[in-house]
């Protein structure tokens with residue numbers, strides 16, 4: 459099936475069609491997706507610019523209704539879209555359907571924003587003067603998304619951007635265009651006016667620059683290197699830029715922890731969604747008093763994970779997204795062994811078609827090893843031993859990435875100390891480092907994030923500009 463770009467409310471052929479295949483079965487071609495040219499990306503920006511004034515002036519109730527209807531459509535089609543997502547990205551069907559439902563919830567939540575996004579009126583300090591503080595849409599927003607959450611990420615950027623009156627051009631990952639295409643289709647079914655949402659598909663190296671050169675703001679989620687390129691290109695234009703980047707997320711297990719709970723939390727954080735989450739647990743820092751007892755539990759659980767067909771209900775972990783990513787993961791496993799890390803279990807490619815590997819767990823690692831410095835972005839986790847809470851926090855914070863972090867403890871004071879002293883943008887207490895709620899701010903610090911947080915009460919900051927108006931009533935009327 460051929461899927462085209464969406465520009466100005468029309469479906470537009472690109473310069474070629476690119477097949478998209480199933481990571482669990484590379485012979486299964488999902489569809490052929492149009493690849494836009496840089497000129498077409500510029501046309502999409504122009505279409506969004508033409509639609510911007512009317513959309514910004516559209517009654518908030520109308521904007522809200524369109525977002526709510528989009529959420530309704532996502533809910534109604536959650537099972538078939540979840541299956542498409544699984545076929546495209548490889549997470550299990552349960553996770554795929556869950557991601558579509560989460561996307562529906564995001565649209566439903568954002569549907570309230572046009573009605574909530576008010577300002578305030580204050581008395582001025584001079585006679586007859588009132589000060590009106592308000593927020594206005596930024597204008598045309600370029601949204602660039604990665605492959606690991608192919609529905610939820612486009613949803614959480616698009617829904618908020620449009621809620622506040624912006625028009626958008628979305629460029630999804632060329633690895634996973636199918637979900638973004640379906641989202642475009644549902645938005646138009648929900649009654650979105652032409653040009654408010656535009657979709658251009660294809661390689662970021664060709665289309666990204668056209669978006670950065672034309673939009674009024676760029677919200678990007680992806681790898682640190684690409685984020686840096688986008689930032690460098692956007693600086694001369696002084697546009698707003700938001701970068702949500704990689705993680706190297708630590709989970710600290712203290713000596714008073716419930717070790718069964720800790721092992722469950724570690725497995726979920728490290729290996730669910732095949733470890734392909736920016737918030738995935740990759741460094742598990744364990745108090746030396748409970749090290750062996752915890753590792754025994756974690757190894758048993760990791761060995762017990764059923765890796766296989768992501769459509770099968772019994773599967774716990776699906777394939778890696780593509781061959782390149784699989785080879786990258788296996789390369790890190792091999793390098794960690796040469797660094798002296800001991801492979802406690804897993805780490806091998808499965809002898810079957812598709813990009814499958816066993817989840818890999820290393821013990822005897824230290825925080826200086828490359829396996830504990832670089833983001834792997836796959837099912838690979840390492841145990842590091844720590845002497846006490848202070849030592850564990852020091853190791854946890856010793857990373858350029860600071861996206862998510864977690865602690866497992868029964869002590870309120872230890873939990874509170876960790877919450878205060880962790881450098882990460884997200885802190886989880888007795889919960890996995892991955893798995894965020896859609897109604898609260900999300901984002902990292904350091905090399906993990908730049909330009910403000912996303913979602914919940916934070917979204918308005920990036921997708922609007924502030925205005926402070928001084929009104930002298932003395933001369934009016």
Ligand SMILES: NC(=O)c1ccc[n+]([C@@H]2O[C@H](COP(=O)([O-])OP(=O)(O)OC[C@H]3O[C@@H](n4cnc5c(N)ncnc54)[C@H](O)[C@@H]3O)[C@@H](O)[C@H]2O)c1
Pocket residue numbers: 602603604605606607629630631632660661662663664665666667679680681682684685687688702703704705735736833835861902906
């Ligand atoms: N912090 C977060 O919220 C978060 C969430 C999910 C994923 N991620 C990160 O995403 C990365 C994995 O995703 P990926 O491999 O798709 O990342 P990526 O950086 O390779 O690609 C992300 C997007 O950028 C586009 N792109 C590539 N080159 C570009 C350029 N020069 N200019 C503009 N756009 C360009 C790609 O086509 C894609 O749409 C990981 O590092 C992961 O941590 C971060």
Ligand SMILES: O=C[C@H](O)CS(=O)(=O)O
Pocket residue numbers: 606607610734735736737891892893894
């Ligand atoms: O990669 C982004 C994810 O949505 C974050 S999480 O898996 O929900 O933690």
